[in-house]
Amino acid sequence: MNDKDIELLEESFKKFYFDNFNLIHVPENPSQREFGFQKFNSKMSRHLSLKSDKELRLLLMEKIPSDVYCSNACYSFPNLPMNEKDWKNAELIFDIDAKDLDVSNRDKHSCVKCTECNEVALFQQSCPTCKSKKLSKITLSCNDCIIAAKDQVKRLEHILVNDFAINQNSIQVFFSGNEGFHIYVNNSEFQIVGAKERAEIVDYIMFRGVIPETFGLPKKFNNKNTSLPDFGELGWRGRLATKLFSPKSKRPQISKKIISSGYVAFQKQLDLIKNEIGVRIDPNVTVDIHRIFRLPGSLNSKSGLAKIHVNDIDNFDPYLDACFIDGDDVEVIANCPIQFSLKNKKFGPYNHETISVPKYAAVYMICKGIANHT
Amino acid sequence: MINLGTDEIVKYPFLAEAGKYLSDKGFSLEQFGTDPDLKRIVSMAFDRIQVASDGKIYNSNSSTNDSSLPMEVFSFLIAVILLKLTGMHTLIRRFSLAEARRSERFLEKDLSNHKDKTKEHLALQILHDLFSITIQKQDDDFIIPISNYLKHSINFHEREWKLINRKVNSGHVYLTSHETVRLVRKEIDLYISSKINSANTPTMIEGFQEYVDKLRILAKKFEVKVVESSEYPPCIKHAIEVLEKGENLSHSGRFMLATFLLARGQQVEQIAPLFKNAPDYNEKVTLYQLNHLSGKNSTTEYKCPSCEKLKSQDLCFAIPECDNIINPIQFGRKRVR
Numbered sequence: 001m002n003d004k005d006i007e008l009l010e011e012s013f014k015k016f017y018f019d020n021f022n023l024i025h026v027p028e029n030p031s032q033r034e035f036g037f038q039k040f041n042s043k044m045s046r047h048l049s050l051k052s053d054k055e056l057r058l059l060l061m062e063k064i065p066s067d068v069y070c071s072n073a074c075y076s077f078p079n080l081p082m083n084e085k086d087w088k089n090a091e092l093i094f095d096i097d098a099k100d101l102d103v104s105n106r107d108k109h110s111c112v113k114c115t116e117c118n119e120v121a122l123f124q125q126s127c128p129t130c131k132s133k134k135l136s137k138i139t140l141s142c143n144d145c146i147i148a149a150k151d152q153v154k155r156l157e158h159i160l161v162n163d164f165a166i167n168q169n170s171i172q173v174f175f176s177g178n179e180g181f182h183i184y185v186n187n188s189e190f191q192i193v194g195a196k197e198r199a200e201i202v203d204y205i206m207f208r209g210v211i212p213e214t215f216g217l218p219k220k221f222n223n224k225n226t227s228l229p230d231f232g233e234l235g236w237r238g239r240l241a242t243k244l245f246s247p248k249s250k251r252p253q254i255s256k257k258i259i260s261s262g263y264v265a266f267q268k269q270l271d272l273i274k275n276e277i278g279v280r281i282d283p284n285v286t287v288d289i290h291r292i293f294r295l296p297g298s299l300n301s302k303s304g305l306a307k308i309h310v311n312d313i314d315n316f317d318p319y320l321d322a323c324f325i326d327g328d329d330v331e332v333i334a335n336c337p338i339q340f341s342l343k344n345k346k347f348g349p350y351n352h353e354t355i356s357v358p359k360y361a362a363v364y365m366i367c368k369g370i371a372n373h374t
Numbered sequence: 375m376i377n378l379g380t381d382e383i384v385k386y387p388f389l390a391e392a393g394k395y396l397s398d399k400g401f402s403l404e405q406f407g408t409d410p411d412l413k414r415i416v417s418m419a420f421d422r423i424q425v426a427s428d429g430k431i432y433n434s435n436s437s438t439n440d441s442s443l444p445m446e447v448f449s450f451l452i453a454v455i456l457l458k459l460t461g462m463h464t465l466i467r468r469f470s471l472a473e474a475r476r477s478e479r480f481l482e483k484d485l486s487n488h489k490d491k492t493k494e495h496l497a498l499q500i501l502h503d504l505f506s507i508t509i510q511k512q513d514d515d516f517i518i519p520i521s522n523y524l525k526h527s528i529n530f531h532e533r534e535w536k537l538i539n540r541k542v543n544s545g546h547v548y549l550t551s552h553e554t555v556r557l558v559r560k561e562i563d564l565y566i567s568s569k570i571n572s573a574n575t576p577t578m579i580e581g582f583q584e585y586v587d588k589l590r591i592l593a594k595k596f597e598v599k600v601v602e603s604s605e606y607p608p609c610i611k612h613a614i615e616v617l618e619k620g621e622n623l624s625h626s627g628r629f630m631l632a633t634f635l636l637a638r639g640q641q642v643e644q645i646a647p648l649f650k651n652a653p654d655y656n657e658k659v660t661l662y663q664l665n666h667l668s669g670k671n672s673t674t675e676y677k678c679p680s681c682e683k684l685k686s687q688d689l690c691f692a693i694p695e696c697d698n699i700i701n702p703i704q705f706g707r708k709r710v711r
Contacts, residue, residue, distance in 0.1 A: 083673055115654075133620075134653050164520060165545025189521040189545075197524035203686055204537040214539040234543040283686060284626065 004373040006040045017060040024297030032074035037065035049079040066301035069292035089191045095285035097180035098145035109142040140340040177300025177307040207278030212266045304363035327358035334371040385480035387450035407581025419452035426472030458575040462593035470567035485551040515548045523547040603706035608691040620651040633678040
């Protein structure tokens with residue numbers, strides 16, 4: 001990113017924050033939170049304390065950060081070093097990112113950028129110009145990815161409400177500002193639980209660490225002591241039954257096969273099913289109780305899109321609803337080998353071309369590292 | 375606090391205030407060393423510790439409690455005195471665990487006592503007052519809030535205790551009476567050992583010395599030497615292989631490798647070259663991060679993650695030699711008596 005790029009991004013971000021103060025607020029108990037921010041091409045500043053919306057706005061206007069973060073944890077002394085902060089509690093947060101979902105055509109809307117010669121090309125294993133293998137992957141807008149991520153969000157919500165008895169009103173879903181969602185659980189009994197307990201919650205949600213005994217097949221089994229799950233059972237037993245035995249009429253036949261194949265085979269089968277029925281959250285995010293998260297309402301410097309609250313997930317379109325930068329024409333040199341859509345408009349592909357595009361598309365491409373401001 | 379009858383004190387003697395209990399019954403410690411009738415209680419107390427140190431559970435002999443003297447309570451309290459006089463932590467640890475397991479049996483029986491609801495109620499109250507667990511009975515199940523369950527279950531390494539392997543519904547975990555009391559074994563154990571550790575050590579009492587000497591000899595039996603092999607566990611070998619191939623090792627994989635090697639005594643300068651082949655290698659950054667993990671540049675010295683954590687990060691490639699270890703740094707360690 002060169003100086004001209006940064007100039008354009010800072011000007012656009014500043015305008016966004018100035019025009020959208022209503023979108024960005026400090027969370028509950030701001031004086032107990034740790035804040036952090038980063039400027040373009042600069043290091044992260046952490047362990048900051050902000051006490052009000054007013055202080056936050058001042059920071060946004062003065063520093064024009066590329067990214068703003070806030071802890072889910074509350075501390076007695078949020079601006080002291082980590083081990084002196086005195087952790088009190090933290091909202092339970094889940095991160096669902098399209099990059100973790102193995103969406104089948106993902107490579108088609110991805111390109112690579114060579115970290116040695118900066119060439120951008122269609123997705124491949126080595127740089128077509130200098131043959132280097134040190135490539136970074138860049139993924140552009142894709143509805144399939146968003147649909148897959150939304151599906152995971154809905155499955156997560158189902159488990160939180162039914163298995164964990166979390167009140168639906170306590171669950172808040174945010175678009176992350178790039179290609180995923182952050183799911184916040186507020187005011188729950190889990191607010192005070194530590195990292196180890198959260199790791200167990202994560203494994204439960206992801207269907208990890210299961211043993212055949214849980215699903216009715218003990219190590220030393222006979223026909224009498226097996227109790228494979230059945231349709232309509234609560235929790236994972238019911239969900240697994242739906243996965244294993246659909247359609248219903250096949251249950252006796254499939255049960256027989258599971259029993260005759262034995263314990264080890266069933267363990268393998270459960271391990272394979274994990275990725276299909278477990279919710280694909282990022283485990284590290286939920287378990288880390290000292291993390292700082294992108295602040296809702298702020299812009300994401302990986303895309304220029306905003307992290308915003310999602311009310312109606314089915315009808316939410318991030319490439320429209322989270323795109324707030326204005327549409328004034330801007331000239332950029334773009335090297336974007338694939339097409340992308342923003343605000344229902346298609347852009348690209350561009351091959352080292354000087355083009356005039358709406359500012360939101362220019363910002364998007366510069367943030368992705370595939371264009372430069374002229 | 376819970377109001378206990380003799381029946382309950384026999385089952386849960388660790389709930390008694392030792393000094394007060396003895397003086398309420400009209401006895402002093404000295405009498406146990408000299409009074410011919412009470413002397414056998416010291417011998418019983420010694421047996422109780424010996425049984426515990428063998429990893430067995432001291433068996434109740436109900437006939438001894440029918441008399442006006444609850445022998446089992448006395449033998450427990452005198453055992454504590456003997457342990458204090460002996461001062462061997464290994465015996466205190468073994469005794470606490472065995473006593474925890476003994477009380478577990480009674481708790482379980484009381485929890486599933488369908489005839490006497492007051493026994494069930496008292497068992498639930500002990501669990502609540504001592505270990506802050508709110509348990510409700512629902513049909514034949516005992517149900518406990520998930521967050522409450524997790525607080526205790528994270529102490530277990532067996533997979534059956536993982537939340538995913540439990541019946542969970544509407545914010546509760548469903549347990550049998552056996553599982554309910556098993557859940558708090560460690561807490562009962564800690565409760566008993568902390569009570570013993572915080573008790574005052576009396577000066578030597580006449581008639582106790584011979585038992586104290588025997589216990590010191592007994593404790594020696596449990597001294598162990600640890601022999602460590604230099605071989606790396608499979609998770610570490612795998613991480614090194616990934617790096618050697620020039621493939622990307624995840625952040626958590628790098629963290630595991632670095633903290634493991636630091637724990638094995640390697641220096642930052644020895645470890646750094648391992649990361650040379652990583653696609654994003656930067657010598658300065660690597661050294662900074664390694665120094666940070668080692669505690670040189672930070673106030674925390676980071677520890678190697680547990681096997682359980684590595685399993686959940688898909689970094690575990692367990693082999694039979696990994697059985698019974700809970701952290702990669704224990705790999706290859708053998709205890710020799």
